Amino acid sequence: MVERLLAEAEKRARTVAPDVEVSRAVVTGEPLTVLEAQSRAAELVVVGSRGLGSFVGLIVGSTAVHLAAHGQCPVLVVRELGQGTEAIVVGVDGSSAGAGAVDFAFAEAALSRVGIVALHAWTPWNAPMPPPQDEAMPYANEPGALAAQEERLLHEALVGRQEAYPGVSVRVTCMPRGRLTRNSCRR
Template sequence: MSGPVVVGVDGSASSLAAAELAAREARMRGVGLRVVHAFIWPGMHAPPGPSPLGPVGGELRKLAERTVAEAVGRARTVAPEVEVAHAVIGGEPLSVLEVQSRTAALVVVGSRGLGTFGALLLGSTAVHLTAHGRCPLMVVRDRPNPSGPVLLGVDGSPAGEAAVDFAFAEASLRGADLVALHAWSTWTERAYSGPGDPPTVLYDVDRLRDEAERVLAEALSGRQMKYPDVTAHRRLLHARTRPALIKASEDAQLLVVGARGHGGFAGLLLGSVSQAVLHHAHCPVTVVRPGVT
């Protein structure tokens, strides 16, 4: 998608960092940046009578406009050549960002914030946005390693294809290497002699390793021809997916994962893997849904 990069801001330090990162992303893509603040006053259920916060056009809106102005200033400092638009939009942040994602190339948010944005990664809001947004979602985490690779979590599912495409494109834009990581564990395969037998677990380690190698090879097949400028490294680990990705993210400048999958990523949106990556990765995390790149 050739639309702008959209960043949601709320005045928090995390959202200001998101504005800077979004400006860099817009510059790399050669597109504009749109800084958006969800002005939630219209959604507030206030009792009749005057409010100490003032009318919609009063102090509360002025505060929202100052929030946006600060984020715009940070973005222009980082990427002065990028055209920056901004808007204060009435509505809940989730709804506002979902609408914005329909015409965006990428939506960027901070991992910590104020008000409703503060809960963005802490429950149904994050799940809804990653599940229903119309473009990839990038979440700002700790300071990334600017010279590190783009880290791609590979699970081999058809739904993960979009994440693979996004990761290669991002590595090409950044002039970075790509590390495709696939973690496999012996606990995933079980064999039973009969329905009445006790659940004794048998491991065929060689078979599991061969299958993991096949998954990784097929995920990268064809992409290296499309992106000859990207040096891709395959990383196969006999480990649990969650700690493997978190550890590998220490040296990465970006972690890319799919929004749906199987195997180690079975619970990416709802389970422990997603929570661990979004809360504990050491670099920004991008979640990519099928069909949105």
Template sequence: MTLKTGAPVVVGVDGSAAALDAVRVAAREAAYRRRPLRIVHAFIWPLMRVSVGPAPGGPADGGLRHQAERYVAEAVAEAEAVASEVPVTGAVVDGAATAVMLAESREAALVVLGHRGLGGFAGLLIGSVTVQVSAQAPCPVLVVRGEPRADGPVVVGVDGSDMSTEAVGVAFEEAAYRDAPLVAVHAWLFPAPAGPGDILPLVYDVDEYGDEVKRVLAESVAGYTERYPQVAVQHRVVRGTPAHVLANESTTAQLVVVGAHGRGAVGGLLLGSVSHAVLHHSHAPLVIVRHRRPAA
């Protein structure tokens, strides 16, 4: 396998079991993409003016910085065991988790985070770091939730918005990498606003709107089906709330992909309501897409 040497896959670690789960997923993602893997520990303690070296009279390899270096070394060894063909590097970077991962994302093809962690990544349990990184990173962010599966489809939420189109592109790439089918899902209860200030009809024809939804779904994936003819695609239009439908689809998926915002998103929100809800309730790893970085 010839590996590309461009933008790496970047994964954040903190010594937790969830972080090592993220490392294993990140190693496989790097192998799919033929890219290097960069493992990063955000080391916040210097900002807190805490001593990070060995304690006086203590072992020479003691102290917070040596502990952080061990976290990274353990993660590097785990990644190399999963994907020996992938070049792996590790680094301890001074700073808070969100700031460090956003800085790393500027040069990354993909950022991978665990759904919970310790220390600098403790907020991932409720999504504080994940939400901020997913909403601001200039590359897709993969959050490792649930039990990663080797089978099942890649599922993508489609609503016709610009970010949804970006998400569809990432979903096709992921399906092609994994030799997996793709399920493109549009869920709706009522007509969705196209943008701020859009006036929705008080009365509408369900069948007519259903036909419109099917057209939007077909158009959203059409260009990519030509680019990825090897990917089998299923269109699925479902009556229901998008977050609930996608969470339900995630139970049999190996990956779910959503845009950071959808149609009618409020600009001040870090993440749209759907992506935020799926982040908390997905049973499969989730990719949140704000911008799509070219594959080359």
């Protein structure tokens, strides 16, 4: 049965995208471990937004969340049919790997003729404290300084991309992780 499903999926992929190299394989093991390992040699990993797991109510499945955080290549999370794509959401963290994800998202958005939502979520616990400008000042953030620093990180990660893809509209979202999680559950 698995071979038949794979053969059908391969045939459909080749029909939809004849210029794309398609391969198939049956790999046994824990899905998260296998997919993360496969991402090391892949150019793109595509997963559905929801799996067959028991985390009811999640907007995105736990496999997609894990791969987005730990995959070694761009991860494309595909929503169910019938849910129109208004924008491509890309997580921005300021890293070199994250820069690759931003580049990929802009290229895909241009091809798909949709916009980008550039998203950066942060917590006070994972954000570095900026050094004081004057050593006589106490080593502490002024109110709002951390949020401003995280906003700068997001905007700096987008530098040059908007000029390279002038037809792609960009919306930026930068907020503490907890607030972002609460807002995303309202969709």
